[in-house]
Amino acid sequence: MQSESERNELVMELVSVGLEQSPETREIYLRSACAGDAGLFAEVEERLEWEQRMGDFLCQPVVEVLDLLDRPFEPGELVAGRFRVINEAGRGGMGVVYEAHDEKLDCRVALKTAVRGHDNRLTPETVAARKVSHPNVCKVYELHSAGTEFGEVKFLTMEFIEGETLSARIQRTGSLPPEEARDIAFQISEGLSQAHHQGVIHRDLKCSNVILTAEPDGRTRAVITDFGLASLELAGRERGGMSGLRGSLDYMAPELFSGAGPSVASDLYALGVIFHEMLTGKPPLPAEESAVSQSASTATLHRATSLHPAERRCETLPWRWRKIVARCLETDPLNRFVSMDEVIARLEAIGKRRWLLAVSAAAMLVIVGLGVIPEKPGPAVRLAVLPIAVEGEPLPAAAGLGVELADRLSGARRGFVVIPPRDALRNRVDTPEKAKKALTATHVLQTRIRNSGGQMMVEASVIETNSNLTFQELRGTYHSSEIALVAKALTATVTGAFRLRARVPMEVLAAAAYADYVQGISLLRRDDVSADEAMPFFQKAIEQDPGSACRMQA
């Protein structure tokens, strides 16, 4: 005996086949398929008839109708007697964006429409976004309105930015090279920082709200758009709640799920997700999915991220980025960075370390003037550059001088290894004996500077650690401002001792800038925190010598 549901399935099977048949063959087909079951035949026929009568009734999904509604303007249309619509340029969370020509001011603009129900949010948007003026934030001009068949449509005019969104870019090419990611991260951070300083929170930061545009000089400018959900932080609008939940799920900070209002911290979380996407092509693993895999867990969903510490969500990132992104993705907003300025400082540190690599390579040959070029192999040498001992008045540039010297000499030829002063310091090495023991150095460069009354008395020796014999010596008196000369002299002492071929001096960095430059180098090398303090010295060096290669590198 056939159950009712089995029969229903049979009926629908026949109906769906019947609908594909031509009216002429349908009846023949159905009669044979129903094999004399008159009741079945009648039911199938009736349903077929109904299907034909209803036609495409309810066949167009409402979501698609909405899609049609989203386009209040047509290309070619003159809107508000002033804006000639050129094209639909894209869509945001609130409406369509059109490219248009402002016939009054004769310039290209973007018109961003707001669908009804959203347009009450346009005014605060204008107020908020207009307050922010920054190259990495889309400029908003005015609020206008125009009549359409669906009633009045409000729209914003704003800077037209030609390019693709960051999300489109990631979709197209996958993850970005770290160098480019850093550049874009930096720009987004700068724009966001400016907004935060002016009390504006983005609220809906995501890759599709960042446009990458090519500048005339070929560089990429990243522009944050769609401050559509931005509110005035200080205006104290009603906080969060369910209606405040408007951002996209992946970018939403955990606290937003439990009703907390958007904040600088929730923008920071979204920024962390953007960084993660740029570097890996994907947002970090959603907290709840990682929680599902831990079936024994009774932790709450909102706390699920704690099951999956922020750092573990960043495992796939390049190591330089892990800490920064993890800190943005912290579950507890209090554990995130305090402000965008902190993020920017960290991003600068990433850049500086790269910059340093470039500079030290260049410095070896070029920057200070007495470059050393790699030469054919000689006997294996491990030269420890000992920290420079300073007597008399302090000489802040001394530490950097040693570091920079080591940089410059390393790689002079194959088999010529330079051990930087940092290693000597770490191992408490201050004599040739100790250098031999702790660092297996074959030679040391020992330098003492007596600094007093504006004069530096420099004594340096290259000593062989086996025999404790002095190989080469330098003694000289220099003016306190002539630290660059000291560097040159010390380099010459070493190259002379080991017969390294010295390049023709090229004064690329002015002597006056050298002291600041090496101080920067020294700080940069010490650790992450000090690295942040190095920039002012480099900037000072650049000020002293605006035309230097240093500037080009920066």
Add this chain to the structure above:
Amino acid sequence: MPPPPGEITRLLHAWSAGDRSVEERMFQLVLPDLRNLANALMRRERRDHTLQPTALLNEAYLKLVAARERHWENRHHFIAVAARIMRHHLIDHVRARTTVEVVPLISSRDLPPGPAGQIELAITIGRLLDELEATHPVWCSIVELKYYMGLTDQETAKALGLPLRTMQHKYSDARRWLYERLYPSSCKVKANATNS
């Protein structure tokens, strides 16, 4: 890892009986279902819809949390409720989109052409579904998933745990029920014609 069979139902029962301790575990398990619904929406989007599927999902999730006291039968019931919430949300969205006065459809009145007519239809069907929900909740869910959210037959059947043809059978019944209420005169004329 899929949960052991029946676990969601067990959790739903415990939850509606007031056991808060199972709440988060339960949502961890059903969230992928909700995500699938949102993904079905996402799939059909050409670029970005103004109505973000994730926004729809957020809304559904939050309202489901708020509806804790409901008596949950199983995960399909849960999905059905999510679909209902999404339908209400879509209708609110549609309403908010137009200043055109929406007149409830009455018999023998033709729909205005174009999107305006489609909006009217969506709103009117929404009202009829409120009525249909009482007698045929499954029909109602199917209309919500297919007509409002644009899921395919397969997706709809899977979401509600029905065999494909069974779902199609019920959808056909549901459309017919709605059609008869929307256009009673045309149905009557047709019926007379058939009789004579």
